[in-house]
């Protein structure tokens with residue numbers, strides 16, 4: 247039998263979708279909570295976070311260690327799921343998706359750049375890039391061409407065949423950035439991408455993020471790096487899982 251009335255949550259979702267359409271919102275979070283329970287101890291890592299991120303926003307998340315920045319990025323990227331609240335990404339309510347749909351959604355919608363690069367250690371630079379392209383169904387020829395063009399873009403066209411351990415930290419992060427762009431996702435999430443890098447390398451990475459900004463990506467970065475902060479149009483500060491200020 248068909249339902250005669252919509253549930254309150256469904257009505258809220260319709261409101262959210264209208265908001266998303268009218269205000270060009272790419273990411274919307276509503277009353278987002280994430281707790282970690284360790285025995286009897288509960289860490290409130292993300293506590294009632296409400297965010298509206300618009301298309302082409304360049305957002306920096308700041309705040310002390312333990313403030314919940316990584317947890318929030320993981321929730322927004324669909325790498326982790328909230329205890330409470332909703333997340334819409336590109337008009338899709340990802341907080342409702344099961345892992346299988348979520349992984350497909352992540353593949354084409356979101357590029358991730360991590361503090362520790364997270365390259366697959368047994369694959370070459372080129373293969374690390376081809377991996378997500380393969381999952382997205384590109385032909386081998388397309389994968390090779392795209393991988394080479396992205397490696398050239400990050401200045402590593404001649405390092406295709408190299409394994410991660412044969413690359414410096416900065417080079418590994420450049421490969422990781424190229425990989426994040428492999429399926430040309432509209433959203434880029436980066437967690438302290440320059441934390442372990444020297445000044446010159448950080449500036450090079452900054453330029454790559456600036457290119458992404460010009461390419462029209464929506465970018466969220468957790469960072470304390472002044473070079474990256476200068477690119478932001480919104481700087482949001484967190485403490486104890488909550489937004490404390492915005493500039």
Ligand SMILES: Nc1ncnc2c1ncn2[C@@H]1O[C@H](COP(=O)(O)OP(=O)(O)O)[C@@H](O)[C@H]1O
Nearest residue numbers: 282289290291310311312313314315316317318
């Ligand atoms: N997997 C986990 N298990 C238990 N506690 C966690 C886990 N991940 C993060 N936390 C806790 O959640 C809080 C927020 O952490 P995190 O999101 O990593 O903050 P930030 O990235 O701002 O440093 C911290 O108190 C941290 O100890």
Ligand SMILES: [Mg+2]
Nearest residue numbers: 315316317468
């Ligand atoms: Mg962190």
